[in-house]
Every structure is written in C-alpha cells, then in structure tokens.
Amino acid sequence: VAKIRSLFTLALFAVSANVVGAQQTQRRITGRVTAEGTGEPIVSAQVAVTGTSFATTTGDDGSFAVTAPIGDARLIVRRIGYTRRDVPVVAGTNEVNVQLVRDVLQLETQVVTGAATTVSSLNAATSNTVISAEQLTTAPAQTIDNALQGKIPGAIITQNSGAPGGGLQVQIRGVTSLNASSSPLYVVDGVLINNSAINNGLNALTQASGGNAPSSQDQAVNRVADINPNDIETIEVLKGAAAGAIYGSKGSNGVIVITTKRGRAGKPQVNVTQRLGAFDLSNKLGLRCYSAAEAKTLFKETVTNPACNDFEEQLYGRHDLSYETIASVSGGTQTGTNYFFSGLVHNDAGIQQNTGYKKQSLRANIGQQLGSRLSVQVNSELLHSLTERGIAGNDNGGFSPYTVFSVTPTYFDFKKQNGAFPSNPYIAPALTNPLQTADLVRTPEDVFRLIGSATGRLSVYSSERQTVDATVTGGVDHYNLSSKLYSPRELFYEPLDGYPGTIVDNQGNVSNVNLNGTLAHRYIAGTAFTATSSAGFRQERFQTQTLFNTGRNVPTQQTNVSTAVIQSNGEAQTLVKDLSYFVQEEFLTLGERLLLTAAVNAERSSVNGDQKKFYGYPKFSASYRLPFLPTFTDNIKLRAAYGRAGNKPPFESAYTLDVISFNDNSIGSRPSRNLGNPNIKPEQTTEIEGGLDAAFFGGRASLEATQFRKQVDNLILFPRLAPSTGFGFNTVNGGRLVNHGTELGLTVQPFRVKNFDWVSRTTYASVKGKVTHLDIPSYLYGIGFGASYADVRIKEGYSPTQVIATAAATTDGALIETKQGDALPDFTMGFSNDFTVGPLRLASTFDWRKGGVINNLTNAYFDGILPGGEGTLADTAGSNYRNANFFSRAGYAAYIEKGTFVKLRELTLSYSLPKSLSSRMLSSRANDVRLELTGRNLYTWTKYTGLDPEVSNFSNQQVGRIVDVTPFPPSRSYFVSINANF
Amino acid sequence: MTSFLRNGLALLGGALALGACKDNPIVGPINSTAVTVGPLSTGALQTAITGVLQQSRANAGLTYFYVGGVLGRDVYRFDPSESRYIYEAFTTSVSNTSFFGGGQFANEYTTIRAGATLLANLDKTADSVVTTRQKQAIRGLVHTLQALDYYRVEAYHDSLGTALQPADSSKVGAIVCAPAALAYISALLDTANTELLAGAAGSATQMFGRGPVDSAIVFPSGFRTNGDFTVIENFRRVLNRGLKGKVEVYRALGSATTAGPSSSFSTAITALNEAIGPTPIATQEQLNYGPYYQYSTAPGELANPLADANIFINTGFVDSAQAGDRRVANQVITLRDTSGKLAPASYTARGFTYSTPYKPVVSSTGNPANFVRPIPIIRIGELVLLRAQAKIGLNQYAAATADLNIVRVAEGGLPAITTPPTTQAAAITALLYEKRYSLFLQGPERLVDLRTYGRLSSAFFKKEVSDDPKTGKERDLFQKRLRIPQAEADVRGGSITPSCPAS
Numbered sequence A: 001v002a003k004i005r006s007l008f009t010l011a012l013f014a015v016s017a018n019v020v021g022a023q024q025t026q027r028r029i030t031g032r033v034t035a036e037g038t039g040e041p042i043v044s045a046q047v048a049v050t051g052t053s054f055a056t057t058t059g060d061d062g063s064f065a066v067t068a069p070i071g072d073a074r075l076i077v078r079r080i081g082y083t084r085r086d087v088p089v090v091a092g093t094n095e096v097n098v099q100l101v102r103d104v105l106q107l108e109t110q111v112v113t114g115a116a117t118t119v120s121s122l123n124a125a126t127s128n129t130v131i132s133a134e135q136l137t138t139a140p141a142q143t144i145d146n147a148l149q150g151k152i153p154g155a156i157i158t159q160n161s162g163a164p165g166g167g168l169q170v171q172i173r174g175v176t177s178l179n180a181s182s183s184p185l186y187v188v189d190g191v192l193i194n195n196s197a198i199n200n201g202l203n204a205l206t207q208a209s210g211g212n213a214p215s216s217q218d219q220a221v222n223r224v225a226d227i228n229p230n231d232i233e234t235i236e237v238l239k240g241a242a243a244g245a246i247y248g249s250k251g252s253n254g255v256i257v258i259t260t261k262r263g264r265a266g267k268p269q270v271n272v273t274q275r276l277g278a279f280d281l282s283n284k285l286g287l288r289c290y291s292a293a294e295a296k297t298l299f300k301e302t303v304t305n306p307a308c309n310d311f312e313e314q315l316y317g318r319h320d321l322s323y324e325t326i327a328s329v330s331g332g333t334q335t336g337t338n339y340f341f342s343g344l345v346h347n348d349a350g351i352q353q354n355t356g357y358k359k360q361s362l363r364a365n366i367g368q369q370l371g372s373r374l375s376v377q378v379n380s381e382l383l384h385s386l387t388e389r390g391i392a393g394n395d396n397g398g399f400s401p402y403t404v405f406s407v408t409p410t411y412f413d414f415k416k417q418n419g420a421f422p423s424n425p426y427i428a429p430a431l432t433n434p435l436q437t438a439d440l441v442r443t444p445e446d447v448f449r450l451i452g453s454a455t456g457r458l459s460v461y462s463s464e465r466q467t468v469d470a471t472v473t474g475g476v477d478h479y480n481l482s483s484k485l486y487s488p489r490e491l492f493y494e495p496l497d498g499y500p501g502t503i504v505d506n507q508g509n510v511s512n513v514n515l516n517g518t519l520a521h522r523y524i525a526g527t528a529f530t531a532t533s534s535a536g537f538r539q540e541r542f543q544t545q546t547l548f549n550t551g552r553n554v555p556t557q558q559t560n561v562s563t564a565v566i567q568s569n570g571e572a573q574t575l576v577k578d579l580s581y582f583v584q585e586e587f588l589t590l591g592e593r594l595l596l597t598a599a600v601n602a603e604r605s606s607v608n609g610d611q612k613k614f615y616g617y618p619k620f621s622a623s624y625r626l627p628f629l630p631t632f633t634d635n636i637k638l639r640a641a642y643g644r645a646g647n648k649p650p651f652e653s654a655y656t657l658d659v660i661s662f663n664d665n666s667i668g669s670r671p672s673r674n675l676g677n678p679n680i681k682p683e684q685t686t687e688i689e690g691g692l693d694a695a696f697f698g699g700r701a702s703l704e705a706t707q708f709r710k711q712v713d714n715l716i717l718f719p720r721l722a723p724s725t726g727f728g729f730n731t732v733n734g735g736r737l738v739n740h741g742t743e744l745g746l747t748v749q750p751f752r753v754k755n756f757d758w759v760s761r762t763t764y765a766s767v768k769g770k771v772t773h774l775d776i777p778s779y780l781y782g783i784g785f786g787a788s789y790a791d792v793r794i795k796e797g798y799s800p801t802q803v804i805a806t807a808a809a810t811t812d813g814a815l816i817e818t819k820q821g822d823a824l825p826d827f828t829m830g831f832s833n834d835f836t837v838g839p840l841r842l843a844s845t846f847d848w849r850k851g852g853v854i855n856n857l858t859n860a861y862f863d864g865i866l867p868g869g870e871g872t873l874a875d876t877a878g879s880n881y882r883n884a885n886f887f888s889r890a891g892y893a894a895y896i897e898k899g900t901f902v903k904l905r906e907l908t909l910s911y912s913l914p915k916s917l918s919s920r921m922l923s924s925r926a927n928d929v930r931l932e933l934t935g936r937n938l939y940t941w942t943k944y945t946g947l948d949p950e951v952s953n954f955s956n957q958q959v960g961r962i963v964d965v966t967p968f969p970p971s972r973s974y975f976v977s978i979n980a981n982f
Numbered sequence B: 001m002t003s004f005l006r007n008g009l010a011l012l013g014g015a016l017a018l019g020a021c022k023d024n025p026i027v028g029p030i031n032s033t034a035v036t037v038g039p040l041s042t043g044a045l046q047t048a049i050t051g052v053l054q055q056s057r058a059n060a061g062l063t064y065f066y067v068g069g070v071l072g073r074d075v076y077r078f079d080p081s082e083s084r085y086i087y088e089a090f091t092t093s094v095s096n097t098s099f100f101g102g103g104q105f106a107n108e109y110t111t112i113r114a115g116a117t118l119l120a121n122l123d124k125t126a127d128s129v130v131t132t133r134q135k136q137a138i139r140g141l142v143h144t145l146q147a148l149d150y151y152r153v154e155a156y157h158d159s160l161g162t163a164l165q166p167a168d169s170s171k172v173g174a175i176v177c178a179p180a181a182l183a184y185i186s187a188l189l190d191t192a193n194t195e196l197l198a199g200a201a202g203s204a205t206q207m208f209g210r211g212p213v214d215s216a217i218v219f220p221s222g223f224r225t226n227g228d229f230t231v232i233e234n235f236r237r238v239l240n241r242g243l244k245g246k247v248e249v250y251r252a253l254g255s256a257t258t259a260g261p262s263s264s265f266s267t268a269i270t271a272l273n274e275a276i277g278p279t280p281i282a283t284q285e286q287l288n289y290g291p292y293y294q295y296s297t298a299p300g301e302l303a304n305p306l307a308d309a310n311i312f313i314n315t316g317f318v319d320s321a322q323a324g325d326r327r328v329a330n331q332v333i334t335l336r337d338t339s340g341k342l343a344p345a346s347y348t349a350r351g352f353t354y355s356t357p358y359k360p361v362v363s364s365t366g367n368p369a370n371f372v373r374p375i376p377i378i379r380i381g382e383l384v385l386l387r388a389q390a391k392i393g394l395n396q397y398a399a400a401t402a403d404l405n406i407v408r409v410a411e412g413g414l415p416a417i418t419t420p421p422t423t424q425a426a427a428i429t430a431l432l433y434e435k436r437y438s439l440f441l442q443g444p445e446r447l448v449d450l451r452t453y454g455r456l457s458s459a460f461f462k463k464e465v466s467d468d469p470k471t472g473k474e475r476d477l478f479q480k481r482l483r484i485p486q487a488e489a490d491v492r493g494g495s496i497t498p499s500c501p502a503s
Helices: A002-018 A144-148 A241-250 A292-299 A311-316 A401-407 A434-440 A857-862 A876-895 A915-921 B003-022 B042-071 B084-090 B106-124 B132-160 B178-199 B212-216 B232-253 B263-276 B284-288 B315-319 B326-331 B368-372 B380-393 B397-410 B424-438 B445-452 B486-491
Strands: A026-035 A046-049 A055-057 A063-069 A073-078 A085-089 A095-102 A110-112 A118-120 A128-132 A155-159 A168-172 A185-188 A191-193 A232-238 A255-260 A266-281 A322-332 A337-349 A356-370 A374-388 A444-462 A466-487 A502-525 A529-552 A566-589 A594-605 A615-625 A633-647 A658-663 A666-671 A683-696 A701-713 A735-753 A756-774 A791-794 A802-808 A815-822 A827-837 A840-850 A853-856 A896-898 A901-912 A927-942 A971-981 B075-077 B311-313 B332-334 B345-349 B352-356 B358-360
Touching (some): A144 A168, A241 A566, A266 A311, A266 A337, A401 A434, A666 B106, A815 A896, A853 A876, B042 B132, B132 B178, B232 B263, B232 B380, B232 B445, B380 B424
Parallel strands (some): A026 A095
Antiparallel strands (some): A073 A085, A155 A168, A322 A337, A502 A529, A594 A615, A735 A756, A827 A840, A840 A901, B075 B311, B332 B358
C-alpha cells in the first residue's frame, strides 16, 4: 500500500511539474451552429479543433468562438442528439456556420471509459447501451428499472410481483454469480447508489420463513426504485467486465451509469408535465363457479342458486386516481453558472385498498465556473417515497389473499353484511376475510433519501497540445427507511397465534460515501494521435443498520410497538470499506480510427479474507473504424475488449460467528451453522467481447453485434455442507462459471419524409451459462422449498440455472431427480417503434422473453383440494390434469411451466399542439406543448397459467427467481398527460 | 501556472491519497463475535453451556415433538399454506429435501458440534480457571447432551443411518447402521457417566461444585421444575442413566426383523433401576420427576412449540382409549358447534380429506399458559414404561405389568391390570397402550415402538388414504422413518449406505 501511495503522489508531482507551456501564433474562429431543417440554434454543442486541445461550447444562440492554430484547421462539431460534423476551415477563413442533422438512431453519444474519461461511441470498444431521457420517459414508470424494461439488449429486467413501488431485478448478461451480489452497480453523477433491499418484516405476520426476523419472502423493494426517472439525462449500461473493470469488485454484474440533467447556457427553460391516470388489474387466475350440485358434493353444503363472486376483482379491482406532476427549471448564465431544479409529486393508487406508491423529489444541480481553470458542480436530490404493498405472497398462517381464495368457494360473500365483514369458515382456524385484511392492515414504508455529489474540476494545465485536468468527486447516498406493519387485533386471523394484534416496526439507516480523485493528462500530437493518461483513486464506505421490533398482543388502535405484550427485536448491520487505485492509457490514432486502451485497477476491500490485499482488475481494448467502406455504408467499426471485474464476498463471510440465544434469562452462545472462510476472496470475472458496429444509408440504419464470453473464476459458493458436521453452509471460492452470449441491435429509419418519420429498434440477446469447474461436490442450490418442488443442481457441466425436481420413482419412496428446464430464457427481444406523423407520435415497446421455466406453486394451492381431487380454479381441466400428473409420475414437477411471454410494455400516443393553440391555451411563451395518452404493461401474451410470468417469491435472487407463490397480481396503467415547455 | 499552484495541487492530491489510506481498512465482525478457539473464561463457559442447552431445546422445538406423532398416526398438522405435513406423511413419501422428510437431522448435529467446540476450548482452559473436577462435570454434561441428540437422530432415521461426527469439522464421519449407532450412543453415555461421577467426587453436589464457578454457572429453571437436576448426581442418575436404559432397550429390540442382543435388556434394567431409584413410585408427581425444557415468551426466547393452532388429534387416538382413561380427558379438546354437535375440522390435500373433531389441550393458543408450559426431556414415567418394555423383552410379564400399572393407575386413573398377559404380543399391546397415552406429544416414542415391533402397517391401522382404485397401487405407505437430507448424500457422492461394523 505504501508503495502504491508514494507512486501515486510521485505521479501527481511529475505530471504537475513536467507539463510545459507552449506559445504559438493562434487565431479565433467564430460561427454559429444550427439544426438542419428548422434552423433553430443548437445550444451547448461542442466545437473542437482537430489535432489540438482547443474546444468550446456554443451559447444560447448557437454561436461560438474557438481558438485555432494559424493555417488550415478542421472543426469537429457535436451535440448529443445530432450527428457530428467534421468541418474544414481553411487558413484565413475565420467564420463558419455549421448545420447539424438530428441523430435519430443515436449513433453518437459519449460513453464512459474511465473514472473521468469518456469517448465518443463511434470509437467505443465495448458494447455500451445508452438510453436517453426521451426513451426513458416515453410512458410514466414507477421506477427506473420499470422504465428500462425491454430496452437494453442483454439485460433481463424482471419485476418480483405486482405490488406497487418497485422490487425489480436487473440481470445483465446472464447469471454472473451464484452467491455473491446479483445487483448491477448504479452510479448517479459519480455517487455509488445503494441498491439494498430491506425486508419489511412481513414475515413476523406471515411466518413464511418462521420466526420474527424479516425474511427474503417479505417482497422487499430494492431501493434503486427511489431514483426519479424524470431527472435523468442519460443512462449508460456498461455490460461487460471490460467496461466495468474501473469499478473493480463492484463491476462484474454490470454498471448502470446515470447522468442527471444539467442546465445549459441560456434563458431559463421551464418544463411542466401533468399526468392523470389509473391502474387496473391486468390478469386474474380465474376462480371456479359452482352449481348447487357441486356445492353439495364438494363442500357438503346446500346452496340454492350459488353466487359466483369474483374475489380477485373485489379485492384488486380499484381504479383510484393516480397522478404525477413534474416541473423543472434549467438554464445558465454568462457568468458561468448552470442550474437545473426539478420537483416531482407522484401518487400511484394501488389496485387494492390501502396499497399504493407515492414519491416526492426535489433536485438541484448547480454548477459554477470559478475563473478559467476551476469549475464546481454540486448535484443533489432529496426524495421521499411512501410505499404500501399490502399482504401477499407465501404465508404459513392462511391470510395471503390467494391462499384464502384457494379454499373459499366463490358463492361465499366476503363483502360487509350489516356493516361488518363476515368471517370465513372455509379457512379455519384463521377465518381470514381478505377484504377485512385489506381494510385494516396497513403496510407503510417510508423512505427519506438524499443523494448528493460535489465535483471539482481543475484545469491544471492547458496548451494547444496538452491538457492536465484534476477531478475530485465526493458523493453521498443516504437513506432512512421506516417500514411498519399494523395488523390490528380485530382481524379474524389475529387471535390464531394466541396474541391478537401484530406490529412490526423496522428502521433502516443506510449510507454510501465515496471519494474519487483523478488526474488526466491528454497529449494531442496533431492529427497523428491523441494519448490520454489518467490515474487516480476511489475510496468507498458502505454502511447499513437495520433495527426491527415486533410486537404481538397489541391493544386495540395502538400503533406503538412498545404497547405490545410480547415484544422482540433484532438488529443487522454491515460496514464495508473499499479502496482502489487505477491507471489508464487511451491512445487514439490513425485519424481517430484506432482506439487502444489499457488500464489496471487495484482494489482492496474489508469483506475479503485478507483485508489489506489489493486485487488487480486489468482491461485492454481496441476499436478500429474501417477506412474503406462498401457502398451505402457510413461507418464500420470492429471492436474487441478484454477485461476483468470482480464481485465481493458477502459481508462477514470470513468469520464463523457466535449465535447468541437466550434460555431462561441466561445468555447462550454456539457456533453459527454458517462456517466462515478466512481465505475468502472476490470472484474474478474475465470477459472477452468482440463486435461490429455499422451505420448505413446516411444514418438511416445501424447494426450493432456483440459476442461475449464471460468467465467467472473463484466463484463464491455457499455449498451445503454435510449437515452431520454441525454446519449448514460454507463460503468458498470453489468453481468456474462461463457465460457465452450474443447481443444484436438493429435500428432503422425506413421513412424520413416531411411530416412522416418512423424509427424502429429491434434488439436480441441470448446467453447460455455453464459451470465448467467445481472444486466441491455437486450440490443442490436451495432455491425455494425443497427439491420436490424445484431446485437448481450446481454441477460441473450443468447450466447454473438448470432446474431439477425430485419425484418418487417407486413405491419404496426412492426419489429421482429429473431435469425440468432452465430458469433463464432462451433469448430476449425488444421492439421499439416510434412513428411521427406531423404533430402526432405513436411509440411502443414490446418485450419478448422466450423460454425460462417457472415453478407455479400458486396453482398447487388450488389443485386437488376438493374431494375427488378437484380444484378451485375456473380452469378445471388444467387443474385436473396437473393433479393427475402429480400422482402419476411428476410430483411437484407438474407445477413447472414455461414462462414465455410478450408484453406490450409501453404505448404512447402524443399530439403536439400547434403553436397558435398552445399560445391561446397556456401562454405565448409556451412551446412544444404535447398531449399524451400512455399505457404501461397494457397487454401480455403468454401461455403461463399463473398471474404473471414475471415473479419471484424470494425477491432478487441470483438463480432462484422462479418461484411463484400467491403473489400480488400484476396491473396495467393508463395516463393522460400534458407536457409544456416555456 | 505558478509553481505555487502546481505544488499546492500536487500536495492536495497527495494528501487525498494519503487520507484515503489513513482510514483503518480493517473491519471486524459486527453482528456477533467470531467463534472463540482457545481458553474460556468462566463467563464464556457459562454462555457456551447455555448455548448447548438452548440448541438442544431449539432442535426439539420445531417438529420434533409431533412429527413422530404424525407418522405414528396420533396427530395431524392442518396448515392451509403447507400441505407437506399431510402429503409427505400420508400420500407418497417423505422427501429428503423438505423440512419435513429431511428434518430432525441437521440441528441435532449443531448441538453436537456446539458441545464439541465447548469441550475443545475447555481442554485449553487452565485448571486455575476451571478445576479438573469441574471440567469432568462439564464433560459429563456435554457428552450426555450430545448422546441425547445422537439418539434423537437415530430414533427418526433408524436403518437409514446415523452419522458420527468427527472432531475435525472439515471432515465427515461414518454413517452407521442402527445397532452401531445405538452402541456408540451407549458408550458415549458411559463415558459421560464416568465423567459425571468424577465431577461429583468429594463433597461436590452441584454441577459446578463450590468455588468461583459456582456463582457463574446458571442452569435453566427447567432443570429445577420437577426435581433439581443442577445437582450432578440427579442429572447423572435420571438423564444419563435413564437415557442409557432407553438406548439399551432399543439395542436389544433391534428391528422388526432382526432382534438385538438380549443382554441389553438386562443392562437396560440395571440402568433404569439406577435412574428410577429405590423409592417405590406411586404418584403423578414422582412420574413427572425429570429435567424439562423451559419456555418463555420474553424477547429472544423460545415459546413452547406445541402451542400451535394447526395441530389436531387423529380420531384413532381417542377411539382406541379405554373408557375412563383420564389421559384422554386431560389431553383432548373435542370440537363441538354451539348446539353441542361434533364439529370436525377437515383438511383436503391432493384430493384426500382428513377430518377430526379432536385437538390437543396443549396446542390451544387461546391458553397463554401453553406458551410457557415446560416439556420433559426425560421423566420417571417414561423410564418406568421403558423398564416394563425391557422386562417384556425378557418375558417377565408379571414384573412388566407391575411397572405398567404404576403409570396406568397414577396417570390414567384406570384400574390396575390384575392378570398379566401370557404372550409377548399381548404384553406389547398393553405396553404400547400405556406409552401412547402417557408419552403423547413427547417425541417420536410411538413411531419408534410401532416400527420396532413391526406394528406400523395396515394390519394395525386404517389407511388414511385408500389404494388407487385403478392401479391398486398403495398410496398410504406408513412412513417409518425420516430421510437423511440430500445435502448429506451430495457430499458423500450421491448416496448413503450405512456401514455396520461388528460391535
């Protein structure tokens, strides 16, 4: 460490001392940048003089003035959203006007290559998907992961249940770890975002996992949900280890780099959006109706003209008004200030009583140029969310709504009679009435969160050929979560455990703090090459603390956990400290055709067995744009990248901990069943990717193709130990996993005529994984409730997501294990189409997932529970088939189904009001006023018999996502919006 | 750029890099302490002993007390959200990957490991902290508790095997057949007996003698509920010798097809006589004498696991009782509607309906006392019945009947049997009757007995689920044992065949 530290200090001195000033004769080129067609000025376009470090940006009216050498020069003019122009300016000409063409296919963006360095996507050597604000906010989304569904090739984004307020998993390039973190790293304006999920303690009530402590069956929300999608300028998805190497042991699951909006020089821009809409139950299981004869035989009851109540509609049929107000002001001054302020009020009413999602956010992004060398940018967002998700999912007490529906004949009426809910005799002894549960149970989950970053950039040195920039960024992401569960004693099921009334009070305190410093030196050797060297450090601290209190036997109307007769509490904490140093060299040459990059990142982390050891994460990449192109081809780039990233061991896995318990007022202690490993080290993901990017027909079509091979060594595994050793799990680095995949993206603009424009994007991705080596015996991963339902066998030569199930083969009870399919889909495709006809725009996103199996245990609740093996679902044929299959051979494997689906994720119809009308309606300053009709998740095409093929009873999981147990049902949303700019 | 600015910046950069390193990079465990390897203080020793006792109590919690009752056709658990309590027991087979079929294994070995860790550290502890005599007492205590959990594994897994845990936690031990497992447990109890005797040497009566440890070591009050088992001699006599007698009875009985060494019956009687003591037993109070698990609803504590509204009693349990047996009246709640008519609870799983109007008194969650009711680990009542069982094995039917009558009269309130049975089968029937009603919901005793005597079959019980009318395939298989968890087999190459070394 000391050596690296002194080297770094030395490097800083060397760079700052050795740069030499250069004085030459120079001239000024001035001009104006406008949009082709409309002639509107383009603000904040970058104008750079090729072969030099001279550059500037255009002002409010599109004008610029840039220093250039005497003699012929070339200007590169670029702006996100437009295709760049290369403009020759001969000696003696000092004024030039440039027109830029809109880059509808987004062929050019800046992509991240290092801590403080970016490169044009034209030269990028890795496949990075960039999502623009426009793509992100086509239709209103509760969370950013909702908004990204179907848009990133290679990312499978799946919601865990239909409960409002998030809870989604983003899996990039397949399963990248079996037991270490499964979440990609989210970085917002340089702040490492905490995407932890704090389980809300629903388990204390449902006993899904037994005991009092919160469990993974609590349907937790992973907290990236808090980020306001409307503030985002771009989202860049770094999929591979080559791109993620700069993030070391946080990079192997992919990195999602989010940049929020900033003000641009010019008069204040005000943007206001108002949306009104509603949510609607989008799928039902369909419950059985009964004839009087069936009531007699199946329930032994005499019912004349049995009613057929639609329980699902009664409980989940609400369409309360939802709304969203978004407002922002942005701009910049001549004195070097830029600002962006935004506010959000979001209120989604849930389809069930006492559920919903509310979010309010305030953002201030302010930048200031201090003199010619120093600039500071401070970005901050304060937000609050209130999520109420109700009770759903697995439970062991008989009160999850679908559990209750499974045993209650539909002729029973849950609705209030004479002002009181009837108790339900069909689920004795719980007697649960789900309408009463929805009426009385409250599950508020409040989050207050502050995300802030401050960045200082110092131009240490700048000359025609060289620049030295120092960047320091400090970031904080802090949130407080307060989740409560009130289940009052008046509920029918409450006396069941002997303690009527339950309160859970769960408090989480989470903070990420990071500090990064980078020194970047750029040397521009005329047109021969540009060399960018950078070095720096990153220091991070991640801390969480959760306290949970459970109270049972609670006096009526009390909401204070200390009023409960029986109380229990618990605490869980984590503290992780990371430090890394990196150096990187980028070399752009051959007329900006060849880009070579090499970098190494050395990182240590306190979760490793050897906490002081630095692990190395190198990367090398090359991209080359072909100089000779076939006809109709604008650009062909070949690229290849090699890189290594990591994934940290879980917290405290180096230690075998004492388990403390109490026995009659004495403290007891015994070794935990989880055996620690003092030698644990990070997983090491080595990825090679190669690809081809091409553009055709003058920017009318583009193709992106990528092949990758991702190898995860030192795979962190929790193999099940022989229980007879007295231990349950160990943490080892014990294997190798290899993922092969293909990602394709095709964007075309078949028509671009006056008043009609059509842009179509199609993406395809497939990935196959295999465990190629195991140092330990094959074992069952343990994805759910035991292998008789479904499990994954971790075995050499097998897919890490290969689902098996056991069933009795013979009457002597021997069990055989049979393969049931793979949890991961065969492939995913996304289709986005955007039609513009004059002022009308129609945009849609379809998300197709082919294959992947799901363990539909929800059906198992309904099948075979009536005499004669009949079930309580309307689909009696399906139910009977599964029940017969259950006995004939398959056991619970009869409940494993294919999860193929196509979803219409987004549909938007928008109309831009004519200026004359918008002036009259709003103000003469109003421009680009649009009326929109939008819908999300409007329709699902699937043969899956459950509520939604997007499901995960155990929340976010590396491989065990496939379990469907009586979840909260899915919903679709409709909104009407008006959006105006002033 | 001035050199001042340049150097200042370099200094700033350097300072940041230094500052980054200055933060202590080491983070120790914060959610609990790391397991101690080394000598123990008296406080740590107390904590470790309580840990072993608590783990033993926790294991016996989850399903231990009634899974045996489910398989032995005494009880059901009707859980609307979990059909495996019913389905695995009655319709196909127990699964080695489920909590039900693969249960009663892992947690018992956790107790055994906790005990081994404690003893390894005790060996490293200086005699000035814990005297050699105290160490012997602690070893005897721990070895007895380990033997108890080994026996519980054996009772539920029988011929499928019992794993012997080696000292090295990275290694797996042999899985041995039932006779070898029982021999091992019996020997472990003898070792513990010797240690306890040494621990009680001299004037020491308390488990940890007199001296500095005395005030530090506290036993759960369950050890004083029905007799004081913090007294070494009481602990040794009732728990160690009592368990020894129990193990020897089943060693001698062997399996339904192969009897064990009949000499074990005599060994059992010797151990049981020592455990029961010379005083004639006649009262319920005497029969209840023994160490108990204590339960509590205080934060972090464990409540009585049988206080569970989903547990019901198989109608056979009530129907087979002799008229006037107060053990039925004391233990059974009959469910009736407001008009007084029987109101059975029923449960349908996979098309088969189970129905009963009875539930255990101790399971009622409406009675707060049930949450803190102590459960016996072993008690004189059970030991007297075991002695009767040993005597039946030796064909001493009159002596056996005398023992049965002690329990029958004091607990059942029934008239004594005056004419002893004349055949072993009849004697066993009489024995099984008393054991069924006196040891109800106290563990897998009935399952073990029915299995050992070959009486867990359709010849003795009505099938809960009829044979498949189409194929004639038997669906209710009378599961006789739980399975060794799949994880154990995986580590051992996929399958397990217990070894059976000659004893």
